[in-house]
Amino acid sequence: MERIQEEDDILMYCLYFTASRFARNISKLADEAIDGELAPSYYYLMLVVHFHPGITQKELSERLSLAPSTSTRFLDKLEKSGLLQRDVIGKQSHITLTPSGEATYTAFRQSLKTLFANYASILGKEESELLSKTLHEANEQLEKK
Template sequence: MEKNNVDNCILDNCLYFTVNKLSRAITRMAEDSFKKTGLSPTHAFCLMLVNNKPGISQSELAEQLHMMPSTITRFIDKLVMKGLIERKAEGKRSFIFPTDDGENTQQEIRAAWKDLFQTYSAILGEEESRLLTALIREAGNKLEK
């Protein structure tokens, strides 16, 4: 029994394990909150960025979402198939624009984002949620360098 407690303590003090545990929990909450949009949370955030900056480049989307360009290509392909965004090519570069349906989804995305914040804030506390987000963002920025 004591060995099990030691093993749990080791994992509880591991940033990798702890962040992944948090990621799984928040992902479940996000998927529930965004289910009503018909989009995954990441697809919804991608569309939100396009709605906020029509004509955004694919590389800028990748940078803002902290994802690889090939992953962004797949996200864009899916949003194009759903009729929410469109690509417009200029030379070798393509720029992403929302369709009318994509723009009309923005309010639903914001409501889902608000629901997600309220869901985890009800558990963690609003101030603690904002502080945790800031700490994780800062740590991520430092570790990316």
Template structure:
């Protein structure tokens, strides 16, 4: 039965989970006016003003070119600014970027609450931890 193959395939199930949680995250972050990934990036920038683009890439597990595009979007939206020192770009929040922090934290908490209500809080934490550990092991 093909459906059993899919249920037992890590690739398929992780992608399915990604689509489902992405939809939830987009709904939670919609009031902020930015995507969940932009929101998490902005929270990092707010928590560490002057963070380098390479640090953002490492923290978010993204390629430098993707980080550049995402930072460009935050700059265009007036939430962040880039300061270049030599070959390094450092990202700082603007006042608007700082002002949105509370909304971003609320969106993150709303996302957490949404999936915790569906999975159960402990199950959600266990799934998050197991997924994080598996990704780390597979990455090495």
């Protein structure tokens, strides 16, 4: 019995294991709520572009904590799908959503409401908001290291 308790303690208090387990569970909920042809990460990129039309790729990568190569891959796919466009000004690409991209973004926002309602019904609204805020702040600290 003591070994089982030790195992439970290690798993419960290991932030890496707990965060990974949580990410898998919330990803399942997101996949159910976000009805679309793209993975959820693409929609979050579109969200940032919606709020910052003309954003540069570097700024976008920084806002989403993405490696430049990852953002390039995402942008290539979204551009090929006709959801965004890149305008080169000097040495920088400035990114905006196309009308089709704006429509896709609008549908995504509705999916976010569904996603929040789904996990809030399980965790509670206040707990969901607090957990999201706490995770956001922890990520900010970890990224400053």
